[in-house]
Amino acid sequence: MIAVLLILIPLLAGLISFFLKSERAARSWALFSSLAALAVAIIAVTANGNESNLAFRADWMGALNSSFSIRMDGLGKLLCLLNAVAFPIIFLGTWHTQYTKAANFFGLMLLTQAGMMGVFLAMDALLFYFFWELALIPAYFLCSQWGGPKRIQVTFKFFIYTFIGSLLMLVGLLYIYYHTPDRSFDIKSFYAIQHHITGNEQTWLFWLLFVAFAIKMPIFPFHTWQPDTYEQAPTSTTMVLSGVMVKMGVFGLLRWLIPVLPAASWAWGDTVSWMAVIGMLYASLIAIRQDDLKRLVAYSSIAHIGLMCVTVFSVNEIGMQGVIIQMFNHGVNIIGLWIVVELIERQFGTRKISELGGIAQKAPAMAILFVVIALANIALPLTNAFVGEFLMFTGIFNSAVTKYNVWFTVLAGLCIILAAVYTLNMIRKVFYGNTVERTANAIDIGLMEKLALGIIVVLIFWIGIYSQPFFAISDTVSADITNSILNKQEVLPVIKK
Amino acid sequence: MLTQRGKLVDRKPLSAWENLYLPGIIKGMFITLSHFFKKKATIKFPEEKRTFSKVFRGVQILNRDEEGRERCTACGLCAVACPAEAITMEGAERQPGEEHLYREEKYAAKYEINMLRCIFCGYCEEACPKDAIYLSQTFAQANYHRKGFIYKKEDLLIPNPKEDPEAYQRAVGERAGGK
Amino acid sequence: MYLLAIDGYFILEKFLLVGLIITLSMVVAMYATYAERKVAAFLQDRIGPNRAGPFGLLQPLADGGKLFFKEEIIPLASSKALFILGPLLAMITALMTSAVIPWSRPLYIFDREVSLQIADINIGILYIFGVVSLGVYGIMIGGWASNNKFSLLAAIRGASQMISYELAMGLSLIALLMLTGSLQMSVIVENQQGGRLGGLLSWHVFYQPLGFFIFFICALAECNRTPFDLPEAENELNFGYHQEYSSMKLGFYLFAEYINMFISGVVMSTLFFGGYDIPFVNEATWNIHPNWLAILGFMMLLTKAFFFVFVFMWIRWTIPRFRYDQLMILGWKKLIPLALINMVVTALVILIWKK
Amino acid sequence: MNALLLSAILGVMMMFSSVLISQKSAARTIAIAGMLLLLIANIMDMQGIHFFRINTEGMMHFDRFALLFNSIAIFSILLYFILSSKDMEKVGGYYSEYFSLIFFILCGIILVTSFKSLLILFLGIEIISIPLYILTGAEKKNLRSNEASLKYFLLGAFSTGLMLMGIALIYGATATFNTTQLTVSEKPGVLMITGMILLLFSMSFKVSAAPFHFWTPDVYDGAPTVFTAFMATIVKVGVFIGFIRLFDESFGMLKPQWQIWVALITAATLFIGNITAVFQQSVKRMLAYSSIAQAGFMLLAVYAMNSEAKEGLLLYSAAYCLATIGIFSVLIKMTDYTFDAFNGLAKKEPIVAATLAIFLLSLAGIPLTVGFMAKFYMLEAAIATGKHLWLVIFAVLMAAVSVYYYFRVIQAMYFKDGQPNPMQISPSFKWTLVVLAGLIVLLGIFPNLLLNWFYF
Amino acid sequence: MSITQILFWFLSVLALFSALMVVTSKNPVHSVLWLILTFFSISGHYILLNAQFLAVVNVIVYAGAIMVLFLFVIMLMNLNKSVEPQKNRWIKIAGGIAGGCLLLVLVAALRNSEIRQQVVQVKEGEIGLIRNLGRELFTTYVVPFEISSILFLSAMVGAVVIGKKD
Amino acid sequence: MPVNYYIFLSIALFCIGIVGVLTRRNAIIIFMCIELMFNAVNLLLVAFSKMHHKAAIDAGSVATNVGSDGQIFVFFIMVVAAAEVSVGLAIIVMMYRNVHSVDVNFLNRLKH
CATH class of the missing domain: 1.20.5 (Single alpha-helices involved in coiled-coils or other helix-helix interfaces)
Structure with a gap:
């Protein structure tokens, strides 16, 4: 029942929000309901052992053998938690941002949250697809209505990309559905599919599904929507997109791709990894040359996600562990970055690095918090990202399924260095040095923003120093996923030439 | 209503029965049918002729006296009287030895009536002091050319009672008694 | 029953019959022109043509001679082939109708039964309709080919009039067909033989007076007779669709009209008035050679037909011409509903009767 | 049978009502009430209550599939009447005649959905077509309407000619017109195949499948918008039902022979419909091309021809009709049909814009709307055949393309500023739209509501 | 050759020829008239097949009603001049070739049809x-x-x- | 008469009709060509009907009605054609009233 609540709270709250009149009421309602969701999420995560509360199943479309089936496993728990944590932070961090038609804005935000919750919880392929799209539509409206000047075209590109991806995924899911022995959309039937289809079909299906997830993450050739969208979207939506929504892609790989089509994943892992690595390098190099804060953060996000993707396809238990924890970390960190970017933009009216400087003199609190978060983003030890990335590198390096593991490690490591370059460069230019005309009268951040960033910083250090509870949430999952490939050796030679 | 013969037309709307028109049509049919059996008014003209009234004005004729002499003296009164200006004439003096031809010293050497113009009003007859011209009961002349309708004296002159009394009588017709 | 069951005598016989009937139609048409003038004269208290021959009986020949020797003018701007085709079609369609009419009882020549019907097909009435519906073409093509506005207008008028009235005509006959249960002309005539008053009471006109009435009006319209002679309304359209025609081509049109009149008279007699049935007497009991009986019947049919021809002429000199809209209103809004009602009532009566 | 006869009677009634009733609202009320009556009658038919017992000699068969579709069609027309019938007044002076023609078309649809004899199919298609030619040309002074009508007529008659040739050849091969007796052997003769291909062509023509679609945009664009709404939705879907019945019952055994052809036609239709729609400047014309595109999706059902396909086609027809009728009902109210005309609609008419957005989302096949479930069933059916997976992938790619042009309207309404044309929108109109949108979402979440009625 | 065969060939040639003339005539009125001739020859075929009813209905409906309407409309529009300029000759040639190809394909396909050996009953049979x-x-x-x-x-x-x- | 003859005759007529539809530009003539197509179909149907009838008789059934459905179908085609013509010509006339042409090449107002 708790799992249902997680979806239901934001869904209903979102719908109600549409009918609220004043902006303040809507804002408060959104914060309140997101906090409520957070509370439920925390209860769910901490309720270890009592799994029955975390699953729910109801008949939905009997004719199709699809049911409303949700369950919270380790992976889901962590991501739900991320989802639940992210929204209060976002609302707090952008407490002072003004929106026209705020009721609609917050309503759509909450609907997005509901959709993403559903994605993380669904145990039925059709239901998963439903929520996948449900998360997308409100995001589309958010970006198109409240975004920057080029929002319409850019958001549309984003939408079309993701929609094509999800439709291809639908075809893949349907195909799998047709070949499940019991004609069911249930995830268990899906996990059993590999015995019923040929290797060739697996290849097809792998790419159908992978494209959807790759677009969402995004992976190198499918990433072109991302920087534009992040730039044009209203920052709070960007936070949702980059903090939580991209995790849907990685999540999809972990839950719906690798265990379902292990042979193809194994066979095509190298290809995908290469794509991801190229994407990482490419994004990092571009990020160095970026002048726009938002685009910079956006490209850095591509690099980080690429790393996760490589790790996922290296199929290594330690790596998986790292990916899972890093999903959470990255979500938290990047939201923090966005909050600061948003604050800067709101205060100074620009996002150009070249037009800023010396903010630290006037706004020390912001500077400190931001620097912490930025360092976390480049995975300095003691920060949360270090834990995740360390595990991931270990995983890649030790990967048994690829012979390029050294290459991947080296190239990915290079990206981390590049990340340090551009992040520190940005910090130096924006926060230190002399003030410029725009930043001469800068004022420090308010309570709400401090609160939001403070929570993030706390989380950064908590996980960075004592990450055991978070590993505990998801420890069995990584092994399951890894084993789903590694134990299926008998199907592998089918594809591998 | 001047003539008292006008009849007010009844403009009241037709009754349903009348609106069918059929009775009216049938009535009409029988009216025409009744005519089918009526005596025909046609006169088969050349064979039969209608009897004319006494004052019928036909084609002019130039008269002769009992002795067959032309009566016309070319006085021109008829030409003057003619409203249609259809009559032309030229007078000439009677030469000795022509007395059996012309009654007076003067006679019409040329006498023409353009029958295309003549309106058969009879003024010439009225005007003639010598009873030389009168309108006969002949009608319906025919000719192939317009020229032929300009009647010369030869065409107009009545047959000579001496030489052809029968024809003369026929030409005089009922008028004989009157004049 | 098969249309193409042919042997040599059959062909000969039919050829003769066709020739005979065409000749008859021609002669009748010729004298119909004479009759028309005569009737017109009588109705107008005149005596009509009386110069050519006794009582003017040679008048049609004189007219024909005149038409033959008149100069043949084909307008320059006309479409020549169609200009010639027009009167031809009019004539052909007029003559074709007679093919299914049972002119009389069969003759017996050299022990061979010779039917006096060119083709006894089982869809005789439909055939008549088919041919009648073609009659429009003569008018239309002629009027159009003349390349003259008046002719064209008349042709269009004629066509629409004929099409409109054909409907009511067909509907009026359906009730009759319900009675007879056959479309075969010979069967329809047989149906009307015998019975009281020498077969008089079995004439269909007594069962279908309304049907006959409608049929009669439509026949008038189909023949372009007054009051439906709009296609050739002299004072509106000069002379109608055959305005540009002269000589024998005009003659064909005029002939066709009179043949149509005659044939429609024959059709009406056949369908409604017992065909070759002689009323008041039961000729079947007469003890004379059947050939005589056939000839008598034939005469009877001609008499009836001539009577209708007379009625046509009679109407012509009684009733003024319709206006165009009146014509259409009469056809579509009066006759067709009437014919439908007639049909439904007949059907009901038959239904009740049969029960 | 209930609906067929009642619909004919109602058509005649509407015909006479033009003479007897001068008030337009009265005619409208009669029409709507009549449609309601038809709906009830048809549902009663489904429940086994038949008003008329007529022996059709096996030429028609009112199975649940046909009856359920008829219910959908009647319901859609009812909605259409409620939403748009007032706008028919603008077309021309023959208000009740339009209603009567629509009733007659409904007769045709009922025939086409329930035929068992090719004769009935032919008659049904003609009864659909002839009134449609008229409705297309109803705006007599409008040259575009005239032109559309003439074009539609000539091409429609031409395709009827092809169809008849097909029927004749099939008759030559089998000596029967009864669809269930047509194919008895798996190995058909040349006559049969040729006839079937001709039938396939002509049916593709009627449902505007490429490459026989070229009349569609012109006709839909030229026709008075009210009637475009009708013929692009209910009529088209009705013919589809006929299509699927024909190829299921008559040529089901010959599936290997025609399946690849249908697949090619489907692909071409999807491609042309979607790609061309992208470049349109007028929403009306875009909807015309979108109808071709949607036809492509429905063709997947013909291609797949299994029980999922038939089920899905019903759902698709409902989805497509409801959404398109809704969009058209708003479009009719506008004076300008360009995309820009929708600018800023969301500010001025938030409810209308919101419902319109739902309709468009449904057409685009976004989850939570019935449009998604419809597309889902189609894809499912196509995948279930297990062959030609490329077709399915192509279809979803094209579906993604379709998002482009549907969302252009949404963008215009929500994200662009502008002064939309003044519209006269009554509250009842709005509420009907809301109900319609609710229905679309409801069916999108619980498609079983509709499909539970469906079993063979 | 029996009389039936002679009639068949005569009517067929007439039908085809007049059908061709329908398509090739410049003047619409001529087209109509040729079409009527085509219908007549088809009616002749019906008689040959002893489908009397259809033969007559064909004459009444097609020749008597439908074609009159056509003629009527053409005359009303005064389309006697040929109003088709010879602009798109290529389209015409293409159309002709397309039709010819279709004919070839159909004939080639149906030449070997399964009912090739079957015979049509002419002159007799009651069903018509x-x-x-x-x-x-x-x-x-x-x-x-x-x-x-x-x-x-x-x-x-x-x-x-x-x-x-x- | 072998049925092939009839098939070829009908197909030939049908194709002539199609060629007419494709090549002519006068709407009325196009329409006439469509009627020609209908007639070709009619002829074919009658021929088939007689063929099936003969086949049934040869197979032994005496007073059979096999084949009459083909002729009935022809009847219906004629019925439909009549209705279609009335509507079609009305449309053409309506068009002519507005455009004063029946050339289908003028039908390009909707192409933009």
């Missing part, structure tokens, strides 16, 4: 008679027959809607 067809029409086919009345009603309404001048 009105008695038979009528009985069929009003028993088995009574439902379609009644349904076709809907067609006519709609055509009637349509003629009013479209045709009436307002």
Whole structure:
């Protein structure tokens, strides 16, 4: 029942929000309901052992053998938690941002949250697809209505990309559905599919599904929507997109791709990894040359996600562990970055690095918090990202399924260095040095923003120093996923030439 | 209503029965049918002729006296009287030895009536002091050319009672008694 | 029953019959022109043509001679082939109708039964309709080919009039067909033989007076007779669709009209008035050679037909011409509903009767 | 049978009502009430209550599939009447005649959905077509309407000619017109195949499948918008039902022979419909091309021809009709049909814009709307055949393309500023739209509501 | 060659020739007249097949009603001049070739049809008679027959809607 | 008469009709060509009907009605054609009233 609540709270709250009149009421309602969701999420995560509360199943479309089936496993728990944590932070961090038609804005935000919750919880392929799209539509409206000047075209590109991806995924899911022995959309039937289809079909299906997830993450050739969208979207939506929504892609790989089509994943892992690595390098190099804060953060996000993707396809238990924890970390960190970017933009009216400087003199609190978060983003030890990335590198390096593991490690490591370059460069230019005309009268951040960033910083250090509870949430999952490939050796030679 | 013969037309709307028109049509049919059996008014003209009234004005004729002499003296009164200006004439003096031809010293050497113009009003007859011209009961002349309708004296002159009394009588017709 | 069951005598016989009937139609048409003038004269208290021959009986020949020797003018701007085709079609369609009419009882020549019907097909009435519906073409093509506005207008008028009235005509006959249960002309005539008053009471006109009435009006319209002679309304359209025609081509049109009149008279007699049935007497009991009986019947049919021809002429000199809209209103809004009602009532009566 | 006869009677009634009733609202009320009556009658038919017992000699068969579709069609027309019938007044002076023609078309649809004899199919298609030619040309002074009508007529008659040739050849091969007796052997003769291909062509023509679609945009664009709404939705879907019945019952055994052809036609239709729609400047014309595109999706059902396909086609027809009728009902109210005309609609008419957005989302096949479930069933059916997976992938790619042009309207309404044309929108109109949108979402979440009625 | 065969060939050649003339005539009126001739030759074929009813109905409906309407409209529009300029000769040639190809394909396909050996009954057989067809029409086919009345009603309404001048 | 002859005759007529539809530009003539197509179908149907009838007789059934459905179908085609013509010509006339042409090449107002 708790799992249902997680979806239901934001869904209903979102719908109600549409009918609220004043902006303040809507804002408060959104914060309140997101906090409520957070509370439920925390209860769910901490309720270890009592799994029955975390699953729910109801008949939905009997004719199709699809049911409303949700369950919270380790992976889901962590991501739900991320989802639940992210929204209060976002609302707090952008407490002072003004929106026209705020009721609609917050309503759509909450609907997005509901959709993403559903994605993380669904145990039925059709239901998963439903929520996948449900998360997308409100995001589309958010970006198109409240975004920057080029929002319409850019958001549309984003939408079309993701929609094509999800439709291809639908075809893949349907195909799998047709070949499940019991004609069911249930995830268990899906996990059993590999015995019923040929290797060739697996290849097809792998790419159908992978494209959807790759677009969402995004992976190198499918990433072109991302920087534009992040730039044009209203920052709070960007936070949702980059903090939580991209995790849907990685999540999809972990839950719906690798265990379902292990042979193809194994066979095509190298290809995908290469794509991801190229994407990482490419994004990092571009990020160095970026002048726009938002685009910079956006490209850095591509690099980080690429790393996760490589790790996922290296199929290594330690790596998986790292990916899972890093999903959470990255979500938290990047939201923090966005909050600061948003604050800067709101205060100074620009996002150009070249037009800023010396903010630290006037706004020390912001500077400190931001620097912490930025360092976390480049995975300095003691920060949360270090834990995740360390595990991931270990995983890649030790990967048994690829012979390029050294290459991947080296190239990915290079990206981390590049990340340090551009992040520190940005910090130096924006926060230190002399003030410029725009930043001469800068004022420090308010309570709400401090609160939001403070929570993030706390989380950064908590996980960075004592990450055991978070590993505990998801420890069995990584092994399951890894084993789903590694134990299926008998199907592998089918594809591998 | 001047003539008292006008009849007010009844403009009241037709009754349903009348609106069918059929009775009216049938009535009409029988009216025409009744005519089918009526005596025909046609006169088969050349064979039969209608009897004319006494004052019928036909084609002019130039008269002769009992002795067959032309009566016309070319006085021109008829030409003057003619409203249609259809009559032309030229007078000439009677030469000795022509007395059996012309009654007076003067006679019409040329006498023409353009029958295309003549309106058969009879003024010439009225005007003639010598009873030389009168309108006969002949009608319906025919000719192939317009020229032929300009009647010369030869065409107009009545047959000579001496030489052809029968024809003369026929030409005089009922008028004989009157004049 | 098969249309193409042919042997040599059959062909000969039919050829003769066709020739005979065409000749008859021609002669009748010729004298119909004479009759028309005569009737017109009588109705107008005149005596009509009386110069050519006794009582003017040679008048049609004189007219024909005149038409033959008149100069043949084909307008320059006309479409020549169609200009010639027009009167031809009019004539052909007029003559074709007679093919299914049972002119009389069969003759017996050299022990061979010779039917006096060119083709006894089982869809005789439909055939008549088919041919009648073609009659429009003569008018239309002629009027159009003349390349003259008046002719064209008349042709269009004629066509629409004929099409409109054909409907009511067909509907009026359906009730009759319900009675007879056959479309075969010979069967329809047989149906009307015998019975009281020498077969008089079995004439269909007594069962279908309304049907006959409608049929009669439509026949008038189909023949372009007054009051439906709009296609050739002299004072509106000069002379109608055959305005540009002269000589024998005009003659064909005029002939066709009179043949149509005659044939429609024959059709009406056949369908409604017992065909070759002689009323008041039961000729079947007469003890004379059947050939005589056939000839008598034939005469009877001609008499009836001539009577209708007379009625046509009679109407012509009684009733003024319709206006165009009146014509259409009469056809579509009066006759067709009437014919439908007639049909439904007949059907009901038959239904009740049969029960 | 209930609906067929009642619909004919109602058509005649509407015909006479033009003479007897001068008030337009009265005619409208009669029409709507009549449609309601038809709906009830048809549902009663489904429940086994038949008003008329007529022996059709096996030429028609009112199975649940046909009856359920008829219910959908009647319901859609009812909605259409409620939403748009007032706008028919603008077309021309023959208000009740339009209603009567629509009733007659409904007769045709009922025939086409329930035929068992090719004769009935032919008659049904003609009864659909002839009134449609008229409705297309109803705006007599409008040259575009005239032109559309003439074009539609000539091409429609031409395709009827092809169809008849097909029927004749099939008759030559089998000596029967009864669809269930047509194919008895798996190995058909040349006559049969040729006839079937001709039938396939002509049916593709009627449902505007490429490459026989070229009349569609012109006709839909030229026709008075009210009637475009009708013929692009209910009529088209009705013919589809006929299509699927024909190829299921008559040529089901010959599936290997025609399946690849249908697949090619489907692909071409999807491609042309979607790609061309992208470049349109007028929403009306875009909807015309979108109808071709949607036809492509429905063709997947013909291609797949299994029980999922038939089920899905019903759902698709409902989805497509409801959404398109809704969009058209708003479009009719506008004076300008360009995309820009929708600018800023969301500010001025938030409810209308919101419902319109739902309709468009449904057409685009976004989850939570019935449009998604419809597309889902189609894809499912196509995948279930297990062959030609490329077709399915192509279809979803094209579906993604379709998002482009549907969302252009949404963008215009929500994200662009502008002064939309003044519209006269009554509250009842709005509420009907809301109900319609609710229905679309409801069916999108619980498609079983509709499909539970469906079993063979 | 029997008389039937002679008739068959004569009517076929007539039908084809006049059909070709329909397509090639410049003047629409001539086209109409050739089409009428085609219909007549087809009616002749019906008689040959002893389908008397259809033969006559063909004449009445097609030649007597439909073509009159065509002629009527053409005359009303005064289309006697050929109003088709010879601009798109290539389209015409393409159309001709397309049609010819279709003909070739169909003939080639149907040449080997399974019923090639079968024979059509000419001159005899009762089914084409009105008695038979009528009985069929009003028993088995009574439902379609009644349904076709809907067609006519709609055509009637349509003629009013479209045709009436307002 | 072998049925092939009839098939070829009908197909030839049908194709002539199609060629007419494709090549001519006068709407009325196009329409006439469509009627020609209908007639070709009619002829074919009658021929088939007689063929099936003969086949049934040869197979032994005496007073069979096999084949009459083909002729009935022809009857219906004629019925439909009549209705279609009335509507079609009305449309053409309506068009002509507005455009004063029946050339289908003028039908390009909707192409933009």
